[in-house]
Amino acid sequence: xxxxxxxxxxxxxxxxxxxxxxxxxxxxxxxxxxxxxxxxxxxxxxxxxxxxxxxxxxxxxxxxxxxxxxxxxxxxxxxxxxxxxxxxxxxxxxxxxxxxxxxxxxxxxxxxxxxxxxxxxxxxxxxxxxxxxxxxxxxxxxxxxxxxxxxxxxxxxxxxxxxxxxxxxxxxxxxxxxxxxxxxxxxxxxxxxxxxxxxxxxxxxxxxxxxxxxxxxxxxxxxxxxxxxxxxxxxxxxxxxxxxxxxxxxxxxxxxxxxxxxxxxxxxxxxxxxxxxxxxxxxxxxxxxxxxxxxxxxxxxxxxxxxxxxxxxxxxxxxxxxxxxxxxxxxxxxxxxxxxxxxxxxxxxxxxxxxxxxxxxxxxxxxxxxxxxxxxxxxxxxxxxxxxxxxxxxxxxxxxxxxxxx
Numbered sequence: 001x002x003x004x005x006x007x008x009x010x011x012x013x014x015x016x017x018x019x020x021x022x023x024x025x026x027x028x029x030x031x032x033x034x035x036x037x038x039x040x041x042x043x044x045x046x047x048x049x050x051x052x053x054x055x056x057x058x059x060x061x062x063x064x065x066x067x068x069x070x071x072x073x074x075x076x077x078x079x080x081x082x083x084x085x086x087x088x089x090x091x092x093x094x095x096x097x098x099x100x101x102x103x104x105x106x107x108x109x110x111x112x113x114x115x116x117x118x119x120x121x122x123x124x125x126x127x128x129x130x131x132x133x134x135x136x137x138x139x140x141x142x143x144x145x146x147x148x149x150x151x152x153x154x155x156x157x158x159x160x161x162x163x164x165x166x167x168x169x170x171x172x173x174x175x176x177x178x179x180x181x182x183x184x185x186x187x188x189x190x191x192x193x194x195x196x197x198x199x200x201x202x203x204x205x206x207x208x209x210x211x212x213x214x215x216x217x218x219x220x221x222x223x224x225x226x227x228x229x230x231x232x233x234x235x236x237x238x239x240x241x242x243x244x245x246x247x248x249x250x251x252x253x254x255x256x257x258x259x260x261x262x263x264x265x266x267x268x269x270x271x272x273x274x275x276x277x278x279x280x281x282x283x284x285x286x287x288x289x290x291x292x293x294x295x296x297x298x299x300x301x302x303x304x305x306x307x308x309x310x311x312x313x314x315x316x317x318x319x320x321x322x323x324x325x326x327x328x329x330x331x332x333x334x335x336x337x338x339x340x341x342x343x344x345x346x347x348x349x350x351x352x353x354x355x356x357x358x359x360x361x362x363x364x365x366x367x368x369x370x371x372x373x374x375x376x377x378x379x380x381x382x383x384x385x386x387x388x389x390x391x392x393x394x395x396x397x398x399x400x401x402x403x404x405x406x
Contacts, residue, residue, distance in 0.1 A: 161253055172199045236375075
């Protein structure tokens with residue numbers, strides 16, 4: 001991404017009015033992925049602007065039918081052609097990377113066929129390389145940005161999970177890994193409402209993926225229809241939190257378009273190619289922070305974040321840090337997410353922890369914070385009157401008891 005393009009992109013994101021989403025899509029995959037992240041930042045943008053940007057999760061441009069057919073003809077396995085009976089011409093959905101069509105196997109099974117829309121990888125890596133160069137120059141002028149939000153870590157994270165998405169075999173591997181973990185947790189922490197789709201590995205490859213047809217609506221569709229109960233969102237946090245805090249291996253891009261609620265009320269995770277790993281040295285301090293917040297033990301919560309610093313800061317710095325945090329969290333327990341979002345608080349918290357306690361929010365912390373931003377965004381859009389941390393408390397206690405965290 002050239003500097004002039006990036007400047008224009010940021011103007012589109014930060015301007016008061018609606019962004020030109022068609023223009024953003026034309027700038028390539030990196031612009032789309034960054035827009036999806038900004039869509040979950042109500043601390044930086046208005047709720048109305050976030051909602052508009054969230055269209056990038058579900059309203060991606062489709063490719064012409066002739067292009068889709070050419071991909072199938074040239075890049076699908078020979079066994080694919082032998083197994084497929086019919087493919088619907090109209091796409092079911094399109095995302096930034098792939099496009100999905102309903103199909104039927106010769107056995108009569110209904111499936112979906114996903115293809116990589118075009119040769120994104122070369123342009124995407126070139127755009128990332130250019131943007132990294134510009135960011136390094138910015139960091140020379142403002143080195144604290146390396147730890148506050150860490151833009152280089154953010155770009156590397158986007159590059160990593162997007163590159164993996166460009167090879168559909170990673171989706172099969174990711175789904176298998178999440179299912180393996182679910183099976184291993186069955187005895188001590190069952191997740192009965194999580195389901196992973198069936199993949200047809202023998203007729204899939206890196207370009208064309210065949211998986212079962214999931215009958216249901218995405219979370220994004222439920223949000224639009226205003227029909228998602230609160231207990232569903234708490235159960236989703238329980239599932240994702242078990243992977244994120246308890247195991248350290250989790251779906252790294254669980255935005256509202258990547259989770260379907262099926263006819264039985266189960267959560268089906270799709271687009272499983274972006275699996276993230278969080279070391280205990282990062283996940284445990286963050287877990288303890290939220291656990292103490294839910295119990296209104298603010299002093300303990302602030303102390304937990306200091307563990308993210310390489311060396312404990314001096315007592316005067318710790319004192320300044322805790323005073324700043326006390327200001328940030330003044331009246332916290334009395335406010336709903338509609339009054340003060342968790343994302344907004346986390347950004348202020350990160351800034352205070354970096355500036356006053358020497359904490360390092362690096363690449364490992366970002367996927368966890370990003371997942372919590374997704375959850376916060378869901379709650380703001382559906383149940384703004386909820387006190388999120390308070391409602392998360394029982395799940396956090398269950399993590400400690402069932403998964404041995406803490």
